[in-house]
Amino acid sequence: MSDLDQSIPNLVERFPEAVSADTRPGYSGFIVAPGLFIQVVWALRDEFGYDYLSSITAVDYLPEDCIEIVYHLYRSIGGPALVLKIKTSRADSAVPSLVNLYPGAELQEREVWDLLGVQFTGHPDLRRILTWEGFAGHPLRKDWHEPFFEEDVKPYKSRWPEGQPRRIEDQNPYHNNLAYPLGFDPESWAPDGDESLYRTLTRGTGQNGLRTDQMIVNLGPQHPSTHGVFRIAALLDGETVVDLKPVMGYLHRNHEKIGERNTFLQNMPFTDRLDYINSMSNNFGYALTVERLMGIRPTERAEYLRVIMAELTRVLNHLFAVGFLLNDLGAFFTPMIYVIEERELILDIFEAVSGSRMMCNYFRFGGVSRDLPEGIEQKIHNLVFDRLPRKIEELDAYLTNNEIVRARCEGIGVLTAEQAVALSVSGPVLRASGVPYDIRRADPYSIYDRFDFNVCVRYHGDIYDRYLIRLDEARQSLRILEQALKDMPEGPILAGKPQHTVRVPAGEAYGRVESPKGELGFYVVSNGKPNPWRYHVRAPSFVNLTALAPMSRGGKIADVVTVLGSIDIVLGEVDR
Amino acid sequence: MKIHGTGIVRGLWVTFKHFITTYIEDLRRGPRFYNTPAGIEKRRSSDTTGIFTVQYPEEKLPVPEEFRYLPFLVYDENTDGSRAVRCTACGICSKVCPPQCISIVRSSDPATGKPVASPAEFYIDVDICMNCGFCAEFCPFDAIRMDHDYEVASVDRMAHHIFDLNRLLKPASYYASIRPTNAAREDEARAAKAAAKKPSAETAA
Numbered sequence: 001m002s003d004l005d006q007s008i009p010n011l012v013e014r015f016p017e018a019v020s021a022d023t024r025p026g027y028s029g030f031i032v033a034p035g036l037f038i039q040v041v042w043a044l045r046d047e048f049g050y051d052y053l054s055s056i057t058a059v060d061y062l063p064e065d066c067i068e069i070v071y072h073l074y075r076s077i078g079g080p081a082l083v084l085k086i087k088t089s090r091a092d093s094a095v096p097s098l099v100n101l102y103p104g105a106e107l108q109e110r111e112v113w114d115l116l117g118v119q120f121t122g123h124p125d126l127r128r129i130l131t132w133e134g135f136a137g138h139p140l141r142k143d144w145h146e147p148f149f150e151e152d153v154k155p156y157k158s159r160w161p162e163g164q165p166r167r168i169e170d171q172n173p174y175h176n177n178l179a180y181p182l183g184f185d186p187e188s189w190a191p192d193g194d195e196s197l198y199r200t201l202t203r204g205t206g207q208n209g210l211r212t213d214q215m216i217v218n219l220g221p222q223h224p225s226t227h228g229v230f231r232i233a234a235l236l237d238g239e240t241v242v243d244l245k246p247v248m249g250y251l252h253r254n255h256e257k258i259g260e261r262n263t264f265l266q267n268m269p270f271t272d273r274l275d276y277i278n279s280m281s282n283n284f285g286y287a288l289t290v291e292r293l294m295g296i297r298p299t300e301r302a303e304y305l306r307v308i309m310a311e312l313t314r315v316l317n318h319l320f321a322v323g324f325l326l327n328d329l330g331a332f333f334t335p336m337i338y339v340i341e342e343r344e345l346i347l348d349i350f351e352a353v354s355g356s357r358m359m360c361n362y363f364r365f366g367g368v369s370r371d372l373p374e375g376i377e378q379k380i381h382n383l384v385f386d387r388l389p390r391k392i393e394e395l396d397a398y399l400t401n402n403e404i405v406r407a408r409c410e411g412i413g414v415l416t417a418e419q420a421v422a423l424s425v426s427g428p429v430l431r432a433s434g435v436p437y438d439i440r441r442a443d444p445y446s447i448y449d450r451f452d453f454n455v456c457v458r459y460h461g462d463i464y465d466r467y468l469i470r471l472d473e474a475r476q477s478l479r480i481l482e483q484a485l486k487d488m489p490e491g492p493i494l495a496g497k498p499q500h501t502v503r504v505p506a507g508e509a510y511g512r513v514e515s516p517k518g519e520l521g522f523y524v525v526s527n528g529k530p531n532p533w534r535y536h537v538r539a540p541s542f543v544n545l546t547a548l549a550p551m552s553r554g555g556k557i558a559d560v561v562t563v564l565g566s567i568d569i570v571l572g573e574v575d576r
Numbered sequence: 577m578k579i580h581g582t583g584i585v586r587g588l589w590v591t592f593k594h595f596i597t598t599y600i601e602d603l604r605r606g607p608r609f610y611n612t613p614a615g616i617e618k619r620r621s622s623d624t625t626g627i628f629t630v631q632y633p634e635e636k637l638p639v640p641e642e643f644r645y646l647p648f649l650v651y652d653e654n655t656d657g658s659r660a661v662r663c664t665a666c667g668i669c670s671k672v673c674p675p676q677c678i679s680i681v682r683s684s685d686p687a688t689g690k691p692v693a694s695p696a697e698f699y700i701d702v703d704i705c706m707n708c709g710f711c712a713e714f715c716p717f718d719a720i721r722m723d724h725d726y727e728v729a730s731v732d733r734m735a736h737h738i739f740d741l742n743r744l745l746k747p748a749s750y751y752a753s754i755r756p757t758n759a760a761r762e763d764e765a766r767a768a769k770a771a772a773k774k775p776s777a778e779t780a781a
Contacts, residue, residue, distance in 0.1 A: 154674075154676055155670065155671035155672075155673075155676065156676050158679075159667075159670040159671075159673075159676055159678060159679050159680065160665075160667035160670045160671065160678075160679070160680045160682070161665065161667060161680065161681065161682035161691065162681055162682075163670060163678070163679030163680045163681060163697075163699070164679060164681070164697075164699075165679045165699040165701050165738050167701075167734075167738075262674060263672075265672070265710070266672070266673075266674035266710075267674075268708075269674050269706055269708035269710070270674060334591060338594070341624075341628050344620070344628070345620070345622060348620060348640075351639070351640055351642075351643060352640035352641075352642060353642065354642065355640075355642040355643055355644040355709055355722065356643070356644060356707065359706070359707065359708070361708045361709065361710075369713065370642065373640065373641065373642060373757075379622060382622035382623070383622050386622065386623075387622045387623070394590060397586065397587070397590060398587045398590040398591075399587060401582075401583035401586065401587070402583045402584055402586075402587045403580065403581060403583045403584055404584065405583075406583070498713065498714065500668070500671075500672040500710065500714045
């Protein structure tokens with residue numbers, strides 16, 4: 001790592017007329033003029049090596065009457081972020097789209113358009129993505145109020161000292177609880193959303209010069225292979241996939257709007273519900289971000305507890321992902337049940353430590369909520385040193401050389417390294433394509449720089465490698481766990497006193513962790529009040545779905561299911 | 577690629593072993609493997625083999641002490657049998673609650689109209705509660721705690737799912753039975769605090 005150039009290039013010197021440094025206290029990065037934005041980003045990508053566009057989001061600064069679009073760029077060889085910002089007016093907001101430079105921007109730009117109403121000029125398919133076509137307004141704008149709106153921020157005054165419980169459905173009866181855009185009549189509305197969706201599919205030329213009929217098949221939203229409520233509109237030529245589009249948002253609840261109503265701490269249990277398989281990793285990312293804003297560090301023992309929980313989560317998630325992949329291949333539930341046994345044992349530990357199996361809510365700012373109860377350390381010890389290594393080897397012997405698995409997975413759904421980086425893919429999917437990029441090494445957080453482990457990488461970029469890399473990573477997680485269990489010191493688990501209302505100075509922070517699914521990022525803006533002004537989640541499953549179409553094109557429709565299984569998505573996180 | 581089938585056979589051998597082990601373990605352990613706490617504990621230990629599942633509701637997994645489900649209010653039993661509700665209606669739980677499901681009406685003195693440190697009404701909308709445990713974590717009076725009872729299904733949510741004081745109050749002895757170490761630690765801390773307060777009150781007087 002040390003020989004790499006980690007410095008941030010001096011963009012102001014290179015583009016004096018277009019770039020200025022962001023000098024607001026608590027902020028960092030560069031503010032770019034919209035006119036020269038494409039040139040600046042182009043130079044960053046091709047001259048300075050910022051080839052990985054991690055996150056795009058926007059902040060509605062209502063008092064200043066402007067919207068700021070925030071980009072986080074990285075080098076795929078590692079190092080810290082370069083933050084770019086463009087300001088645009090709220091009334092008529094438009095910025096150039098980056099889809100041509102970074103194809104991975106596609107879904108995130110659509111999300112910003114949908115939730116904040118920023119036009120991306122040049123985007124090939126700027127439709128709503130998480131909400132539906134009949135939705136009124138852009139919900140993350142600060143002056144947008146939800147139908148059950150009570151107050152801008154929690155805690156609500158109506159709960160104490162004169163708190164009478166009121167049911168939402170009594171205050172806002174059915175039929176009366178929705179707002180529509182001007183001129184929108186739900187009774188006479190005929191959905192054309194599907195037509196505009198199908199128009200975006202690229203029709204092929206037919207096979208062997210024959211003009212063949214192409215048809216559209218919808219997988220889902222109600223389909224067991226989609227891992228939840230997720231839809232794929234696929235254009236087929238026979239059984240071959242010509243093009244496809246992922247359709248999502250069926251589980252959308254505007255997690256980010258809820259997050260901006262909440263106080264900082266109140267968001268912690270909500271992050272559990274993002275990727276509900278890995279609540280510990282979600283807690284980790286959020287705690288890290290807010291701690292960065294507050295300028296505090298967790299205690300030594302808390303750091304170790306965090307790493308232990310996060311790595312147990314990774315083992316659990318990767319076993320689960322392999323089980324589900326085999327489900328998708330048609331090995332219905334036997335491998336799944338085997339891995340669920342191990343998952344149960346890990347969840348037992350989470351339950352004893354945090355109080356809940358899946359919604360752990362374990363991390364606090366500056367530490368964790370409680371120490372290990374008696375006997376649990378021995379249990380973790382037994383799992384890490386004895387049972388889990390044995391079971392991972394058993395799974396390996398069980399599946400890896402199975403000819404059907406290999407025939408269905410080898411050479412299918414290939415994603416090259418260049419494609420993977422350009423599409424902003426992260427996590428095991430990126431590393432299975434030959435890019436050794438792991439945030440625990442590339443941009444270390446917490447105490448990961450103390451542990452000896454390998455960044456797993458495989459080079460074929462097919463489904464089989466994405467399966468193998470999950471086993472590799474589970475083994476590496478066990479290595480980290482062994483070291484963490486040996487080195488864990490005694491001591492306090494929380495820096496300072498437990499606080500329910502934390503003081504967070506004004507500023508911005510982007511914290512990211514290597515969650516089992518990929519790069520989980522939180523972008524939080526504070527204005528010094530008890531509630532975050534902006535709370536954004538860069539969900540790995542959501543961004544990784546950009547790669548679904550490139551991986552599936554030219555393959556068979558049956559393989560789309562397996563490709564999706566090999567990305568390993570959780571809809572709680574995709575739809576947010 | 578040619579399919580010889582050796583990989584499949586080797587994989588199926590793993591399945592076969594799992595299958596056979598189930599019966600061997602069953603025969604070896606006999607009936608005491610089922611419906612006994614020791615048997616359930618064995619099935620969830622890290623060296624378990626064979627049958628893994630627990631036959632709910634005949635068998636139930638014991639929940640760990642930290643397990644949290646819905647909140648309840650703790651009261652102490654006075655020697656004359658009356659209830660001393662620990663809650664002072666300070667409102668911290670309702671402020672810290674992420675989904676804002678706790679509503680409290682503070683008591684007031686009927687003569688002066690000044691607020692009194694006890695709740696007149698206390699409601700928790702359990703449909704909204706997300707079981708996060710913040711209310712218990714930040715309660716300064718050890719008055720609200722998370723319950724272990726997870727079997728709370730009812731047939732009519734409109735009638736039963738807003739818990740009132742009556743439904744929420746449970747004795748301190750119940751709390752000590754579900755969370756013995758926590759209760760003991762908190763009792764000790766409260767006793768120490770009361771002891772520290774007394775002399776200072778005397779000097780002030």
